[in-house]
Amino acid sequence: MMKKARKEIEILARGACVKNEKILVCRNRKHGNVYLPGGHVDWGEDSKHALAREWREELGVPGKVGRLLGVVEQIYKARSGRTCEISLVFEVRCPEISTKEHPPAAEDHLEFEWVPLKDLRKSGLLPVAMAEQVPAWLARPATAAARWIGFSR
Numbered sequence: 746m747m748k749k750a751r752k753e754i755e756i757l758a759r760g761a762c763v764k765n766e767k768i769l770v771c772r773n774r775k776h777g778n779v780y781l782p783g784g785h786v787d788w789g790e791d792s793k794h795a796l797a798r799e800w801r802e803e804l805g806v807p808g809k810v811g812r813l814l815g816v817v818e819q820i821y822k823a824r825s826g827r828t829c830e831i832s833l834v835f836e837v838r839c840p841e842i843s844t845k846e847h848p849p850a851a852e853d854h855l856e857f858e859w860v861p862l863k864d865l866r867k868s869g870l871l872p873v874a875m876a877e878q879v880p881a882w883l884a885r886p887a888t889a890a891a892r893w894i895g896f897s898r
Contacts, residue, residue, distance in 0.1 A: 755830045758796035759783035760837035761814055761879055765844045767859040768879070770870055771803065774854050779869040781834065781879075782808075782857070792833045800837065805851030811836035814882035819872045832872075834879065 759781035762769040771782045784799040786792050793810045800808035817832045842848040847858045860868045862880055870876040 753829075755828065756786040756792070757783060757830055757832045758786050758792040758799065759832050759834045759875075760796050760800055760808060760810065761834055761883060762808065762837040762839050762842075763862060763883060764842075764859075766862050767844050768862050768865060769839075769842070769848070769857055770860050770868055771850075772856050772858065774856055777869075778871055780871055781832075781875070782837075786833075793835065796833075796835055796837070800839070801851075803850060803852055803855055804839070804842065804848055804857065806839060806841040806848075808837045808839040811838060812887055814885075815878055817872055817875045817878070819874070821872070832875065834875065834882065836883070 760769075760783050761781055769782060770779050772779050782800060782803055783796050784803070786795040790798075796810045797808060800806075800810075812835065814834045814836055817834065818830070819832075820827065820829050822828070844859050847856070850856055860870075862883070865880060866873075866876045868876065870879075
């Protein structure tokens with residue numbers, strides 16, 4: 746039996762934290778998928794506040810959310826059926842974590858690791874369009890406008 750497509754678009758706020766040419770990624774321990782830290786924007790919540798909240802919930806330390814780097818839109822088949830997401834990717838600074846070790850997760854279902862920024866495409870980061878674009882977005886001057894990337898699979 747085919748699952749019904751959900752009729753909503755998920756809005757996510759994701760954080761790109763780069764230190765010493767490494768970027769922090771998050772892995773779901775059960776399913777293995779890799780993504781940038783962050784999560785869903787709740788109804789009525791500002792996306793920067795959502796990312797700051799998710800960062801603290803997932804890592805247990807505050808993160809300072811900075812400029813919008815870019816946006817990735819994707820449609821994909823998930824375990825729950827067809828899913829539509831819009832991910833807002835922000836720069837994040839987090840002085841309380843170090844690249845000398847992978848930071849501990851504050852939530853049992855997650856683990857974090859530092860990936861060399863030059864190897865981001867090989868890291869398994871999803872969506873693929875995000876892995877391809879984040880290094881270029883980070884390299885842009887702070888005054889450059891964020892770009893929208895649409896992606897469907």
